Amino acid sequence: MIASTEIHIVPQLATPVRLQEYGVGIFNRALTKSALKKVLKKKYVTVNGVTATTATFIKGGETIQLTIQAAVSMGKRPILRLNVLFEDEHLAIVYKPAGILVSGNGFMTIAHVLPQNLKPSPLSDATAPQPVHRLDYATTGLLLVGKTSSSIRDLNRLFANKNVKKTYYAITIGEMNATGEISATIDDKSSLSKYAVKATVPSKRFGKLNLVRLNPKTGRRHQLRKHLSGIGNPILGDRDYGDKDLILKGKGLYLHAYALKFVHPVTLESHHVVTEFPQRFKKIFEQL
Known part of the structure; x- marks a missing residue:
């Protein structure tokens, strides 16, 4: 058995709220309200180590944990070198x-x-x-x-x-302002992203393609993709939020989690880790 565990720390709340309301969207494996109810019914969720139910109230500061056991054949374990x-x-x-x-x-x-x-x-x-x-x-x-x-x-x-600074890069379609902020409601929650256009190249098919640095200030599901699509500059290759006639077949989504900056919670050392751009980014923007 492989145990899949997700943990969420509840921030301070103004008023108590039922877990079945608060917990929607906080776990990858129970993103919807119906999925959350199912894992609660199966007793997969604990709050501060105690099995939770739909009647559990969240007041702030609790540790919510979702643990699901997934059966994997001994002869068929996934193999991937990271x-x-x-x-x-x-x-x-x-x-x-x-x-x-x-x-x-x-x-x-x-x-x-x-x-x-x-x-x-x-x-x-x-x-x-x-x-x-x-x-x-x-x-x-x-x-x-x-x-x-x-x-x-x-x-x-x-x-x-919000003590982890995340920097993404995307390639977007169309004319854009040099810098900007995008705010919108996603899943009934406020969201905010900041962006800066770092380079632009002409394109016969797309008009213009932009290399855009992105700093999400909140962490909503598909936030960057929804934000850029919402201002008319969808990410290249976005099948869900882009123009269906402007999809590059077989090239994937041009969104890259480029850097993480945070203070190590144990050693208290500052970490700023960056990674290489994917090759498909470099083919469009040779300076990378």
């Missing part, structure tokens, strides 16, 4: 390729192959390494991973308190 950019006994940063889910029910996920790519932590609260944030199936780039129960909680707290 590029590990940083690792110690507490956490790691790996490069996520395009076309792979971070976690979920699929056979090939980043969560399933982390144990074969990372060294086991020698610490007493070591656990199966778990990604602590999401990247879309088609997105490439840096993924932060916790290797102990305490580091997973600490990293989730960093994200909840």
